Every structure is written in C-alpha cells, then in structure tokens.
Amino acid sequence: MSASTKMPRSSAPKPRPRELPQTDGRESGKATSPPEKTRRAASTPFLLDFVPLQAPDQTRLAQFYERLKEGHLSTTRCRNCGAIHWPPRVACPDCHAEDLEWIDLPSTGRIYAFSAVLAGAPLGMESEVPFAVGLVDLEGAPLRVFGRIDGRPWNELKIGDTVRVESLTLPDGRVFYRFHTPE
C-alpha cells in the first residue's frame, strides 16, 4: 500500500462533465442546427501529439530537451536518496524529494528487445513503416529506455546489438531522441 492510498479523499466537488452541444438533430425540435462551418470544426478529431511541449514555461522538464539539443540524453537523479529516474521527474518517486539534479546518460546501449511497426504507425510516421522500436539497456547505466531504432532494417537487428543515441530535430524546432545502429 502506498501512502497516497491512505490519504482522505478530497472533499472538493468533482468537476461536472461539460455538456456538449447537440449537433445530430435528433434531440428536441427546439434545438437549431449549428452552421455548416461549426459542424465541421466540431467533427474534427482531436489529435494527440506524442512529442510534448518543451519550453520552460510549459514543462519543468525543459532541461531534458535543452540537453538533447546539444546531443545529450539526460535524466534526473535524486540528491536525497541517489535514485536515477527514467523518464526524468520533477519529484523523486522513491523518496518524494524535489531536490533533483540533471545527469547526462551514456550515448550508447544494447538492444534488449525490439519489435517492428508494420502498420498502425503513429500520426506522421505512416509513410515510414516498417521501422523498429525497442528497449535499449544504456551502457553502464541502470536504465532500460524505449525508443525508435533507426539504421539497419528491423529484420537485420539482433538482441544485444549496439546502438547509439541520436537527437532528432523536428520541423517545428522541438527535439526528440532515437537510437541508431552503427554505420
């Protein structure tokens, strides 16, 4: 049992679900259909962006992206208990301290497990299938990190292969990391 499960439930009222306007015309005859333009906007699907916002006013983890822009994969280490976290945190999940420091991680690792994305790729990557994703044990660090593995075709990869960390700059200036097989 974690401490959090013993805490009293908040007495704050739960937010009520927002009522959505009726647009299907099957409700009361008093409802009027919204203009065509509004209907189109309401039916546009909400798309999750798998790369988060990265600026300091948007995330307390902005330094992760700043370091990645300089080519370093990094994470947080707790100054109180010494735990190294992945992904980076704003509070230590082990001792709950907020006194964390940033450390650079090794730039190479070995493939622990991998799989291929043959269909159903995330938005924006549909034209790049097939590609490999996998878990990589970073060299000399107690961390197993998930990411895309570029370089050799997925059906030529092997468990234990060495890969290196690369930073990838997106068209809008944000960065993310990938793994890459040796040239």
Ligand SMILES: [Zn+2]
């Ligand atoms: Zn800690």
